[in-house]
Amino acid sequence: MDFRLSEDQRALSRGVRDLLEGRFDREALRAAVDAPALDRELWRELGEAGFFALRLPEDDGGVGLGLPEAVLVFEEAGRALLPGPLVATHLAAGSVPGAAEGTVVVTEADEGLVPWLDEADVVIGDADGAVPMRSVDPLTPLHRVPGERRHGEGGRLAGGDGRLVAALLLAAEQVGSAGWATEAAVGYAREREQFGQPIGAFQAVKHLCAGMLVRTELARAAVRAASVTADPVEIAGAKLLADTAAVGNARDCLQVLGGMGFTWEADVHLHLKRAWVRAELRLPAARAEEAVAAGL
Structure with missing residues (x-):
């Protein structure tokens, strides 16, 4: 089996890196650190570029790619330190209206932590009573769910997996x-x-x-x-x-x-x-x- 990336996959990685370097460069990163707030315009641009709809079928308005391509895209997001509940919004595409287009921000209660709760339009899972906490990462504001519900399964996105x-x-x-x-x-x-x-x-x-x-x-x-x-x-x-x-x-x-x-x-x-x-x-x-x- 050949595990080398195809030319289309390499082009996808290059395209996402170019997009992020142009739209979220070091100056933008530092500005986000100084004033932590989700950039809704950037979020919509990611939606327009197909970031969130990457794995949706083309018949449903998505890009029609698979999990191997998604990990390439998210690797570039990690390299750029792109802030925001990227994974939750990506997984909600197709089930939460507006998530695929980047017009809606989705977060999820996970391991007793809820990233970007104040900025989210939709919260998946049990976040009732979540209280703000000081996050070690200035680019990831966090809320903590009460201890007795910390390890619950929470909401399931994009099916059982x-x-x-x-x-x-x-x-x-x-x-x-x-x-x-x-x-x-x-x-x-x-x-x-x-x-x-x-x-x-x-x-x-x-x-x-x-x-x-x-x-x-x-x-x-x-x-x-x-x-x-x-x-x-x-x-x-x-x-x-x-x-x-x-x-x-x-x-x-x-x-x-x-x-x-x-x-x-x-x-x-x-x-x-x-x-x-x-x-x-x-x-x-x-x-x-x-x-x-x-x-x-």
């Missing part, structure tokens, strides 16, 4: 973030000089960057394979690997950047904070590990 698809799409975002951290670390290691040579020439830095690349590619392969098989155990494994890659790569990127990496001006802390939040949504580590162990 909606929760698994959501976990896989979050994993794809984590892969995009891990890839960004790798590129940032390697780029800095090539330019920053110590003792008369780029720091990338030192073995310790080489090892960090090599480890980041391995984590990214392993997680990317797992996510893409799971998008083809849609196997629950493979999705759980992919989420585990992707969470590990996103968090671990952000930390190693901080190490490579040194003192600069720990400043507010460096973007790597935003990737680390988003990775922490994603890791707690949809199959967090403890449950994903149990799912993989049961499958074995």
Whole structure:
């Protein structure tokens, strides 16, 4: 079986990256950090571009693509740190009017957390009594559902497999973030000089960057394979690997950047904070590990 991307799939990834670089560049990212609010105009543009309707049949006004293409699109969203309840709105397309077009924002109560509750037009699941909490990620406002309902199944989106698809799409975002951290670390290691040579020439830095690349590619392969098989155990494994890659790569990127990496001006802390939040949504580590162990 040939798992290489087709030319259409590569073009899809390039197109989404170009769209996000033009519409949500670093200046827009920093503006969103300074004034956290969902950009409704951008949300509609994503809808017009088919982001939310990607997997809807063409007869229903969608793009007619599948889960393998969706993970490519969400990987680019993760790389750009695109804010908002992307997964919930994507999964609600076709069942919640306006979600596919980006005119309605949908969020969901998940693992006792409700992202972007104040900005959402529709909430899936039991969010009654949810209270605001301080989010580690400035680009993901959160509410917490009372403790006794934290681990309920909540609403199901896009059929019975909606929760698994959501976990896989979050994993794809984590892969995009891990890839960004790798590129940032390697780029800095090539330019920053110590003792008369780029720091990338030192073995310790080489090892960090090599480890980041391995984590990214392993997680990317797992996510893409799971998008083809849609196997629950493979999705759980992919989420585990992707969470590990996103968090671990952000930390190693901080190490490579040194003192600069720990400043507010460096973007790597935003990737680390988003990775922490994603890791707690949809199959967090403890449950994903149990799912993989049961499958074995």
